[in-house]
Amino acid sequence: MVKRFFITLTCLTCFLFFSFMLYAGEAENKKHPFFPSLINTDTGKAVKSSDFESSLVCSGCHTEIYKQWKGSMHSNAFVDPVFTALWKLGAKETDGLTDNLCGGCHAGVGVVSNDLTFKNGEFQTSDIAKEGVHCDLCHTIKESSSHKTPTNEPQNASIVLAPGNVKRGPYKDSESPHHETAYSELHTKSEFCANCHQVFHPINNFHIERTYDEWKYSVYAQKGIQCQDCHMMPVEKAIEAAKTLKRPKNPGKPCINGPDRDNMFTHEFVGANFTVPALLGSEKHAGIAEARLKSAAELKLMAPQSSKPGGMVTVNVKVTNIGAGHNLPTSLTEVRQMWLDVRVTDKNGKNIFSSGALDAQGNIEKDSRIFNAYSVDKDGKHTVKPWEMTRFEYNRTIPPKGSAIENYSFLVPKNTKGHLDVKAVLRYRSYPQSVANFLLGKDAPVLPVVDMAAKSLKININLD
Ligand code: HEC
Numbered sequence: 142m143v144k145r146f147f148i149t150l151t152c153l154t155c156f157l158f159f160s161f162m163l164y165a166g167e168a169e170n171k172k173h174p175f176f177p178s179l180i181n182t183d184t185g186k187a188v189k190s191s192d193f194e195s196s197l198v199c200s201g202c203h204t205e206i207y208k209q210w211k212g213s214m215h216s217n218a219f220v221d222p223v224f225t226a227l228w229k230l231g232a233k234e235t236d237g238l239t240d241n242l243c244g245g246c247h248a249g250v251g252v253v254s255n256d257l258t259f260k261n262g263e264f265q266t267s268d269i270a271k272e273g274v275h276c277d278l279c280h281t282i283k284e285s286s287s288h289k290t291p292t293n294e295p296q297n298a299s300i301v302l303a304p305g306n307v308k309r310g311p312y313k314d315s316e317s318p319h320h321e322t323a324y325s326e327l328h329t330k331s332e333f334c335a336n337c338h339q340v341f342h343p344i345n346n347f348h349i350e351r352t353y354d355e356w357k358y359s360v361y362a363q364k365g366i367q368c369q370d371c372h373m374m375p376v377e378k379a380i381e382a383a384k385t386l387k388r389p390k391n392p393g394k395p396c397i398n399g400p401d402r403d404n405m406f407t408h409e410f411v412g413a414n415f416t417v418p419a420l421l422g423s424e425k426h427a428g429i430a431e432a433r434l435k436s437a438a439e440l441k442l443m444a445p446q447s448s449k450p451g452g453m454v455t456v457n458v459k460v461t462n463i464g465a466g467h468n469l470p471t472s473l474t475e476v477r478q479m480w481l482d483v484r485v486t487d488k489n490g491k492n493i494f495s496s497g498a499l500d501a502q503g504n505i506e507k508d509s510r511i512f513n514a515y516s517v518d519k520d521g522k523h524t525v526k527p528w529e530m531t532r533f534e535y536n537r538t539i540p541p542k543g544s545a546i547e548n549y550s551f552l553v554p555k556n557t558k559g560h561l562d563v564k565a566v567l568r569y570r571s572y573p574q575s576v577a578n579f580l581l582g583k584d585a586p587v588l589p590v591v592d593m594a595a596k597s598l599k600i601n602i603n604l605d
């Protein structure tokens with residue numbers, strides 16, 4: 142009798158739970174017709190992919206801007222092999238739930254035109270959607286719907302598109318023979334980028350990527366320095382902006398037959414990804430990413446001036462985020478790898494201590510100091526599949542203008558003479574080799590590494 146009561150209760154609870162989920166899903170669907178993506182159109186209805194113009198059309202007049210964008214990660218957003226590998230896995234493992242979720246940010250036109258299909262293991266869509274995050278997608282964004290999202294934060298493509306003849310941008314006085322123009326304050330602010338640069342799990346609302354939030358509570362936001370001031374500026378100007386905390390200027394001509402402008406924003410949109418642009422043939426974008434990485438951090442190495450054979454030495458390495466307007470690293474912190482490689486050798490070059498070396502399989506040796514986040518599923522098991530994530534077990538990224546200090550201790554061997562050389566290098570790789578192998582299979586390249594900063598010093602060994 143008691144047993145039957147509990148079975149009934151369990152069934153009732155299940156029923157109520159599923160009804161609630163259905164109800165919640167329906168409510169979200171009404172507010173967000175392309176749910177789980179929060180992307181929308183100004184009519185709330187699907188549009189045709191032919192309502193958007195190809196970037197090639199824009200290139201006729203905005204020639205420089207087109208050249209900057211072509212080869213950027215925005216132009217690669219649909220064809221990026223690392224993204225597509227994970228997207229396809231999601232399609233299989235979630236029965237299609239992630240198709241629109243990922244598509245909304247990586248190929249928005251495909252989602253709002255209901256023109257994204259997964260057939261024979263491949264995603265298909267229109268040519269214009271394959272252009273990824275392209276000119277006409279960004280310049281027909283009319284507003285953000287961040288106030289209507291489940292967390293009231295910009296997230297999961299919370300943008301409203303109004304495709305058509307009006308191109309929205311930063312000028313109040315522009316005229317074009319090809320299209321109408323409209324001033325959009327949103328385009329001049331970090332809040333514009335935030336809609337796509339914050340990824341939340343659509344069911345449990347866990348914030349997987351939160352670059353905008355990291356920026357919002359930083360000194361850069363206090364000083365009015367926007368994402369655009371670093372990522373839509375030549376790299377030297379971005380470095381200057383981080384140093385002086387003043388907004389940069391970049392005079393130029395945004396259209397071959399238009400006027401000179403006091404300020405023109407460049408369109409390479411480079412962050413830290415030097416791996417995929419190089420794989421897809423843009424050395425230019427890969428080179429800028431390297432330059433940005435090399436400007437992002439500063440190392441300080443602290444150790445006693447001298448020690449003796451048999452003595453215990455502790456070395457401190459301080460890593461400061463001097464150049465990134467958000468945490469270092471940011472966004473996919475659960476796969477990006479920034480780590481310290483610390484070596485101590487004697488005067489003959491013999492290894493005394495090492496941390497952070499790569500083994501023959503390309504794995505970083507155990508117990509190294511890696512600055513990243515450790516993502517786990519509902520059972521606390523490590524996962525890099527976004528649809529399984531429920532939380533980070535830890536997040537060891539470095540906030541804007543903040544630092545991390547790592548200590549290394551070792552014994553000076555008894556027979557040491559002369560001095561010891563200590564060298565610390567801050568290294569960066571887009572993914573662990575094992576993740577690249579898992580996603581790209583036999584096509585996986587040996588991942589390149591960028592050395593972001595390095596410092597060395599000597600410790601004298603005295604015999605007394
Ligand atoms: C809110 C918008 C948004 C959504 C939704 C989204 N992404 Fe992304 N994705 C981004 C942004 C922005 C980046 C670039 C961040 C960076 O490179 O640091 C990115 C980068 C990636 C990368 C790294 C690519 C590389 O070359 O290193 C992978 C992999 C990826 N996304 C997979 C997915 C998958 C799979 C989904 C769906 C489960 C998804 N994304 C959903 C915005 C989104």
Ligand code: HEC
Nearest residue numbers: 194199202276308309310311312315316317319322396399
């Ligand atoms: C026939 C030439 C031509 C073509 C083609 C063209 N534009 Fe323009 N566009 C212009 C001119 C001229 C301006 C004004 C420039 C100025 O005032 O500095 C302009 C201005 C803009 C602006 C700034 C609007 C503002 O007020 O801030 C945006 C955004 C823009 N174009 C986007 C696009 C996009 C996207 C495409 C392709 C779909 C495109 N344009 C195609 C000529 C063109």
Ligand code: HEC
Nearest residue numbers: 199203206207210274275276279311328329369395405406
């Ligand atoms: C990720 C979104 C995005 C993409 C993709 C994009 N733009 Fe822009 N564009 C912007 C933003 C944001 C600004 C304004 C920056 C500011 O003023 O702070 C801008 C500014 C402009 C301007 C005004 C001049 C300038 O450079 O400041 C023109 C013209 C323009 N874009 C054309 C284009 C064309 C043509 C393409 C494709 C080749 C393109 N945009 C792709 C976001 C984008």
Ligand code: HEC
Nearest residue numbers: 214218221224246247334337368369372410411412413414
């Ligand atoms: C419509 C969604 C969308 C908007 C709006 C958008 N982005 Fe992105 N962005 C993406 C996606 C998706 C990627 C990643 C593509 C990939 O890695 O496959 C990306 C990649 C990038 C990267 C390259 C990251 C790397 O690892 O090197 C930078 C930098 C970037 N975006 C900056 C910006 C800035 C600045 C703005 C605002 C002016 C902006 N984005 C607006 C979707 C968007």
Ligand code: HEC
Nearest residue numbers: 334338353356367368371383412413433437464465466470
């Ligand atoms: C003060 C300059 C500055 C500002 C402001 C800034 N960034 Fe960055 N960003 C950098 C630098 C430097 C890097 C390269 C180091 C790194 O990965 O953090 C970078 C990297 C990135 C990456 C690639 C991360 C990765 O590991 O793949 C993305 C995406 C990005 N920024 C987006 C944004 C967005 C969105 C904003 C605004 C909310 C923004 N950035 C504001 C300087 C800046």
